[in-house]
Each structure stands twice: as C-alpha cells, then as structure tokens.
Amino acid sequence: MDGNGRKMSKSLGNVISPQKIIDKYGADILRLWVVGSDYTDDVRISEEILKGEIDTYRKIRNTLRFLLGNLNDFSKKEIVPYEDLPGLEKYILNKLFKLDSIVRKSYNEYDFHNVYKQVRNFCINDLSAFYFDVRKDILYCDSVDSKRRRSARVTLDNIFRFISTWLAPILCFTMEEVWSSRYSEKVESIHLEDFSKAPEAWGSNLETEKWERIKDVRKVVTGAIELERKAKKIGSSLEVSPIVYLDKENYLACSDVDMEDICITSGITIINGDPPSDSFYLEEINGVGVLIKLAEGEKCERCWKILKEVVRPKSICYRCAEVVS
Known part of the structure; x- marks a missing residue:
C-alpha cells in the first residue's frame, strides 16, 4: 500500500x-x-x-x-x-x-x-x-x-x-x-x-542492575547539563563538575565507578544524601538530584578537560603529558 x-x-x-x-x-x-x-x-x-x-x-x-x-x-x-x-x-x-x-x-x-x-x-x-x-x-x-x-x-x-x-x-x-x-x-x-x-x-555478569542505575544517574546529569547548555551558560559538558546527590542504592552503584567518565564531565562529586530543593531531577528517576558547578582550572588542549593540574605554558594535564612524552 x-x-x-x-x-x-x-x-x-x-x-x-x-x-x-x-x-x-x-x-x-x-x-x-x-x-x-x-x-x-x-x-x-x-x-x-x-x-x-x-x-x-x-x-x-x-x-x-x-x-x-x-x-x-x-x-x-x-x-x-x-x-x-x-x-x-x-x-x-x-x-x-x-x-x-x-x-x-x-x-x-x-x-x-x-x-x-x-x-x-x-x-x-x-x-x-x-x-x-x-x-x-x-x-x-x-x-x-x-x-x-x-x-x-x-x-x-x-x-x-x-x-x-x-x-x-x-x-x-x-x-x-x-x-x-x-x-x-x-x-x-x-x-x-x-x-x-x-x-x-x-x-x-551479575552487575546488570548496577549499570542500569548508573545509566539512570547519567541521564539525570545529562539533563541538568543540557539545561545549562540551552541557557548558553556552557558549551560543552567538560566545562562542568556537577554535584550529584544520590539515595543509598544509587550511591552504592556509583561509588566505585569513574562517574566523570560516564557523564563526560571534567570532574564530579557524589554525595549520599537528600538533594537541595533547587537541584535538577527527573520525575521518572528516583533518588537522584544534580547541581551544576563549573569546573575549576585550565583547559587541557589535548583532552579538553578543565583541571587544576593543567599548568601553562604546556597547557596539558598529567595524563596527556605522560602520553605525549
């Protein structure tokens, strides 16, 4: 037809x-x-x-x-x-x-x-x-x-x-x-x-539920970052180092994972506790609240992360300095 x-x-x-x-x-x-x-x-x-x-x-x-x-x-x-x-x-x-x-x-x-x-x-x-x-x-x-x-x-x-x-x-x-x-x-x-x-x-693999929780946390963080991007406060997710408030189950899932890598940010702070009233959240995901904080430091010219360890004139982070050397 x-x-x-x-x-x-x-x-x-x-x-x-x-x-x-x-x-x-x-x-x-x-x-x-x-x-x-x-x-x-x-x-x-x-x-x-x-x-x-x-x-x-x-x-x-x-x-x-x-x-x-x-x-x-x-x-x-x-x-x-x-x-x-x-x-x-x-x-x-x-x-x-x-x-x-x-x-x-x-x-x-x-x-x-x-x-x-x-x-x-x-x-x-x-x-x-x-x-x-x-x-x-x-x-x-x-x-x-x-x-x-x-x-x-x-x-x-x-x-x-x-x-x-x-x-x-x-x-x-x-x-x-x-x-x-x-x-x-x-x-x-x-x-x-x-x-x-x-x-x-x-x-x-017995950690499937753990990674589904991690993906949910990432979804909330990404949503908070997207709001900042739409408001033209940032251009890239690497410009932020968010504070993420998690309930016990989500905190345990994320505690041994490099969440800055998962969320593609320059840094991240994970806190087990109730989020502030002004934090970003998604109604369909319980136990996750996010406050966006700008990353501190200089931008690595190789990986583009903003880190305190980046020192001029080289303008690259420790990891990148080791790789290029």
Missing part, C-alpha cells in the same frame, strides 16, 4: 517500483524497508517511509564507521582477559550475549523484523548514545597500550564481529563493504562466515 494506506494501482498512479528505489537509494535500503515492515499488518511504502529507513541506515552505518575507525591496527596482542575487563565492558558484553540469543532465535523462526529491531536499538541506544560516547575519551586520549584502552578495543572487536555477521543477511552489500574494509584480502566474503558464539562467561 502507499503511505496513505491505499492499495497501489496504475489508475491511481501510486505505484512505487522496487527498481526505482534500488536505482535511487541502493538495494540495501529496499532490503532494510522489507525487514523494517511488519508483515502481519498492511505493508506501506512511500518516500517518507523510505526516508525513515535511510535515517536508520545512516545511524547503523555511523556505528560501523566508529568501530572501523577505532579498530585500526587492532591485534591479538591487545587482548585483555574477560575477568580483567572493567565493569562497563562486562556490561556491554552481557548485552551482546543476550542479544546473540535473541538474534539466533529470530533468524531460526524467520522473524527478520525482530532481528532488525533488536540490532538497530542496540546500535543506536546502547552503543552510539552510551558506550561509544563514554569511551571516546579513553580511545582518543589514553596511551595506545593502556589497559583501559585495550579493554575498550577488545570489546569493540567483539561488537564488530557480532554485528557484522548479524546484519550480513539483511544489509548484504554494506556488510561486505565493511568486512572487506577491515580485513582487506586477508579473509573471504562475510557471507561465508558463521555467527560468532558468545562465551558463557559473558552471560554471568
């Missing part, structure tokens, strides 16, 4: 040719529209609907671009054992483990729409909007052999292998391009690869 729910017919002039879609947008956009459609109901297609699929395709492609860019020259020498990974990496791998089970089940049941929906949400919400955002600083600014950076890279490598093979039956041309871009002539076509098997250890 067309976008208005009318049956396509030549007399109405509302027929959209699949070949024209392929010629204009490429075959993968047409394939994405097919899996993105709920075939249990009337299936509609229009330029507006296709624009939505193009936007989704762009977001997935940006996820893949980030993975490729940050896995350049990755080797097995960088691998960090699972038990030595930071909590955030274990949390993401646990997400990957659960998603692997869903994807396999959905493919076995020919539920391609669910494969598309689940992988799309993982790419957009869990990776681009959260994990990638949090780990950019470590990936870009830590030394190449730091354990934190190697932990992030080995996690990205796992994510790349799973997502690439999951999406290959759907975005067959794009994933062939992505696969060959990373491995060049060293491996055969991605369409000859089997799905990777997620290790059982990834499914035994």
Whole structure:
C-alpha cells in the first residue's frame, strides 16, 4: 500500500517500483524497508517511509564507521582477559550475549523484523548514545597500550564481529563493504562466515542492575547539563563538575565507578544524601538530584578537560603529558 494506506494501482498512479528505489537509494535500503515492515499488518511504502529507513541506515552505518575507525591496527596482542575487563565492558558484553540469543532465535523462526529491531536499538541506544560516547575519551586520549584502552578495543572487536555477521543477511552489500574494509584480502566474503558464539562467561555478569542505575544517574546529569547548555551558560559538558546527590542504592552503584567518565564531565562529586530543593531531577528517576558547578582550572588542549593540574605554558594535564612524552 502507499503511505496513505491505499492499495497501489496504475489508475491511481501510486505505484512505487522496487527498481526505482534500488536505482535511487541502493538495494540495501529496499532490503532494510522489507525487514523494517511488519508483515502481519498492511505493508506501506512511500518516500517518507523510505526516508525513515535511510535515517536508520545512516545511524547503523555511523556505528560501523566508529568501530572501523577505532579498530585500526587492532591485534591479538591487545587482548585483555574477560575477568580483567572493567565493569562497563562486562556490561556491554552481557548485552551482546543476550542479544546473540535473541538474534539466533529470530533468524531460526524467520522473524527478520525482530532481528532488525533488536540490532538497530542496540546500535543506536546502547552503543552510539552510551558506550561509544563514554569511551571516546579513553580511545582518543589514553596511551595506545593502556589497559583501559585495550579493554575498550577488545570489546569493540567483539561488537564488530557480532554485528557484522548479524546484519550480513539483511544489509548484504554494506556488510561486505565493511568486512572487506577491515580485513582487506586477508579473509573471504562475510557471507561465508558463521555467527560468532558468545562465551558463557559473558552471560554471568551479575552487575546488570548496577549499570542500569548508573545509566539512570547519567541521564539525570545529562539533563541538568543540557539545561545549562540551552541557557548558553556552557558549551560543552567538560566545562562542568556537577554535584550529584544520590539515595543509598544509587550511591552504592556509583561509588566505585569513574562517574566523570560516564557523564563526560571534567570532574564530579557524589554525595549520599537528600538533594537541595533547587537541584535538577527527573520525575521518572528516583533518588537522584544534580547541581551544576563549573569546573575549576585550565583547559587541557589535548583532552579538553578543565583541571587544576593543567599548568601553562604546556597547557596539558598529567595524563596527556605522560602520553605525549
């Protein structure tokens, strides 16, 4: 049917040719529209609907671009054992483990729409909007052999292998391009690869609830920062060092985590107690209040954090000074 729910017919002039879609947008956009459609109901297609699929395709492609860019020259020498990974990496791998089970089940049941929906949400919400955002600083600014950076890279490598093979039956041309871009002539076509098997250890992470709480705290902090940004009081989240008031459960979840990294701020103060009346909060998240305080010090010209340790004329923080030396 067309976008208005009318049956396509030549007399109405509302027929959209699949070949024209392929010629204009490429075959993968047409394939994405097919899996993105709920075939249990009337299936509609229009330029507006296709624009939505193009936007989704762009977001997935940006996820893949980030993975490729940050896995350049990755080797097995960088691998960090699972038990030595930071909590955030274990949390993401646990997400990957659960998603692997869903994807396999959905493919076995020919539920391609669910494969598309689940992988799309993982790419957009869990990776681009959260994990990638949090780990950019470590990936870009830590030394190449730091354990934190190697932990992030080995996690990205796992994510790349799973997502690439999951999406290959759907975005067959794009994933062939992505696969060959990373491995060049060293491996055969991605369409000859089997799905990777997620290790059982990834499914035994007992800190899932903890990280869901941490994400909630981050959401409140981000909301408070966004208000300051809209008021043109700040330009970047790195210009602030917020004070975060937490109830007991949220405080215990955040107490052993580098929350300034999670919230992408130059510093952060975590307090177990009731927030002041003028603190920022979100009604749907209990036990979290935030006061925004400007970060003190000078701006590091390499990582852009504002820290007291940054001293002119070098204008870089201790970490960056050690890396560049």
